[in-house]
Amino acid sequence: MPGVRSGSTSPELRRVQTVLPTASSKVASARAKLAERAKSPANSKAKGPDDQERRGKSGRGENDRLVPSARRRNSPPPLPVGLDTGRMRCSWITTNSDxxxxxxxxxxxxxxxxxxxxxxxxxxxxxxxxxxxxxxxxxxxxxxxxxxxxxxxxxxxxxxxxxxxxxxxxxxxxxxxxxxxxxxxxxxxxxxxxxxxxxxxxxxxxxxxxxxxxxxxxxxxxxxxxxxxxxxxxxxxxxxxxxxxxxxxxxxxxxxxxxxxxxxxxxxxxxxxxxxxxxxxxxxxxxxxxxxxxxxxxxxxxxxxxx
Known part of the structure; x- marks a missing residue:
């Protein structure tokens, strides 16, 4: 490049070369932090029920896991059971039946x-x-x-x-x-x-x-x-x-x-x-x-x- 001696770098160029890597690293670091913050609430919410479930089980078997709330909402209502015998009856017989x-x-x-x-x-x-x-x-x-x-x-x-x-x-x-x-x-x-x-x-x-x-x-x-x-x-x-x-x-x-x-x-x-x-x-x-x-x-x- 005309006007620039080989083997020497101007002070201005050295300043640009020194500053740019520092700025880019800060931007990358900030982006990484923002990404971590964006992920952390979802992760904490997603882990919440699992943590509560693990705490609620306290040593219970795998078959005793809690049913997810969405599944409970979508599951059909239980058929009426007689209070006296616990037997399953036809659905037109309810706990309030005569x-x-x-x-x-x-x-x-x-x-x-x-x-x-x-x-x-x-x-x-x-x-x-x-x-x-x-x-x-x-x-x-x-x-x-x-x-x-x-x-x-x-x-x-x-x-x-x-x-x-x-x-x-x-x-x-x-x-x-x-x-x-x-x-x-x-x-x-x-x-x-x-x-x-x-x-x-x-x-x-x-x-x-x-x-x-x-x-x-x-x-x-x-x-x-x-x-x-x-x-x-x-x-x-x-x-x-x-x-x-x-x-x-x-x-x-x-x-x-x-x-x-x-x-x-x-x-x-x-x-x-x-x-x-x-x-x-x-x-x-x-x-x-x-x-x-x-x-x-x-x-x-x-x-x-x-x-």
Whole structure:
């Protein structure tokens, strides 16, 4: 370079060469510090739950780790558990359910019934669901029994117009006049069915080849309010003169009498009702009755369905 002797450096150039490395090193150092500060809050927040988790475990096994809050928020709510037994029940039974309703679920609902008087009672109570709820019906069950002579169909079939009017005038009447008259009519038609089939039980169970329909629903929203099988039974009952026996009423009747098992698969009663066998007396009684197959169950109803 002209004007500059080789081997010598001007004071100004030496100053620039000395200052520039120092400035660049300071900038790099500042950038590094800023980067560290930017990273440190995130790292501390990220490590916080882990540190708390490690402190909370205090020697517990790996399977006892705390569930992340996000996972807890997204997890489905636990199914209702009875406070008395700790058993898992269907989701429509809650910790606030009436004890009568809980007992009904645990002891009666979906248990196969073959006694004609009980079937007549449960058919009547299923018809009452159009006006009342199960808890309300169960709380007044004894009144229903007194009202309909213990659900003796032969006795109810002889109710006169005077008797019906007296029931209507009773201030504590549980059902509308239409439902009362339907119960009396159904009792009369039951007598005809018994003569034809040997028992009302034989008639009802003939629709499913005397074998309960076992569903395998996981959620309450999967349980239907009626099915093709219920519609078939409803049509045949109405053809025979029964009243207030629509498909929805009949499906409720099928559920409560164990003709269909709609306990959720997680419920402790599901397996018990699936394996429930008719009593030896019922088996012997039905073996002598005429086997009248009214309609063959479809594969949709007769097999176990898993939704």
């Amino acid at each position: 004890p009568l309703y809980v007992a009904f679920h645990d002891e009666e609902w979906a248990v196969p019934v073959h006694d004609d008087r009980t079937l007549f009672e449960l058919l009547t109570l299923s018809q009452a669901l159009a006006e009342l709820t199960w808890p309300a019906i169960l709380s007044k069950r004894e009144e229903f029994r007194e009202m309909f002579d213990g659900f003796n169909s032969a006795s109810v079939s002889e109710f006169t117009e005077k008797k019906i009017n007296l029931m209507r005038s009773n201030g504590s009447v549980l059902l509308s006049e239409q439902k009362i008259r339907a119960v009396v009519t159904n009792a009369k038609q039951m007598q005809k069915v018994v003569k034809e089939f040997g028992s009302f039980s034989n008639y009802c169970w003939s629709f499913v080849n005397h074998k309960p329909i076992t569903n395998c629903f996981r959620y309450a929203r999967q349980v239907p309010t009626k099915t093709p099988k219920a519609e078939a039974i409803s049509r045949d009952l109405m053809r025979r003169g029964f009243q207030c026996v629509g498909p929805t009423t009949i499906y409720s009747f099928m559920q409560v009498t164990g003709i269909v098992n709609d306990h959720l698969s997680c419920c402790f009663r599901f397996k018990a009702c699936s394996q429930h066998k008719a009593s030896e007396n019922n088996v012997r009684a039905e073996s002598t009755l005429p086997d009248r197959k009214l309609s063959s169950p479809s594969s949709e109803d007769s097999d176990i369905r898993e939704m």
